[in-house]
Amino acid sequence: MDVLVECKGLKKSYGKIPVIKELDLSLERGRIIGILGPNGSGKTTLIKILAGILNKNDGEVTISGKSIGIETKKIVSYLPERTYFSPNMRVKDTINFFEDFYEDFRRDRAEQMLESLNISKNSKIKQLSKGTREKVQLVLVMSREAEVYLLDEPMGGVDPAARDYILKTILTNYNENASVIITTHLISDVEKVLDDVVFIKNGEIVFHKDVDVIREEKNMSIDSLFREVFAC
């Protein structure tokens, strides 16, 4: 199998508090993978390490065989939990910004998606609602021809109809060479599009499985399984 993302013995702590403990994970190309876990399980920390925003304390992390750094940032498209554009920017400025910054950015794709979402390129970021801002951010991230898409809570603030659109956007825009890694609490919304799920708890992997294998073995949805595994 062609491994795209690999973590070996990954450790990360904030001060004395361990957040990720000896984590081993290997993810293949061409898959859509859900990283699911309760609040504080280390999902966002893991994503940020893969994105190159946080440094690991110990272990090995590679993407497409390369250690995290400039070379991996070129092939990783990251959607953070919060949008980061300056409120005074217009939507078209953010497009220019991405085009200037990333070699693999496809302007036509971004413009076409914004049009189908009825988002005007002349709007200022501060004039947009929270959900619309998130959509703009996602459009930009998915308009890159990356090898890894890291989507941290891509549907947190948007309505159900827009969630469907976002899932479609994800399905149409990634290719066989790329993988999409999604963290979310809205499991029932995403589970149909996932290949694999990784359940994570207290910085450790509970299991990593093919979703249809789970449905076959347990006769339950990923959402129900999550509720069972992480019952409080």
Add this chain to the structure above:
Amino acid sequence: MEWNFDENTPIYLQIIEQIKKCIATGELQADEKLPAVRELAVTAGVNPNTMQKALSQLENEGYLYSIRTSGRYVSKQADKSQQLQKELTKQYADAFIENMKSLGYEKDEVVKILADYISGSK
């Protein structure tokens, strides 16, 4: 094609069932070309790998055939669609009888109820 999924059973099995049903009902005709995998995946809102898996299995079972570079088509064996109809008929009948049994009816009572129902609805 309309897609409906229940999330407790594997999605690829449900895709297989639903395509078989379309063949049985004639919604999909012999030699009709299917849309590309990705297109089907997007309209069904499922993962392309899942769609691929379902279509490959249907091909192995002989319901579909593919022509290199051109795409996937519905096989034209008419007996298949009759066989499918039989399969589905059995499936629906089983489900109905099961439900009636759970209400406490015996098999011969079910026949009478059904006969009454049909003559009543005329």
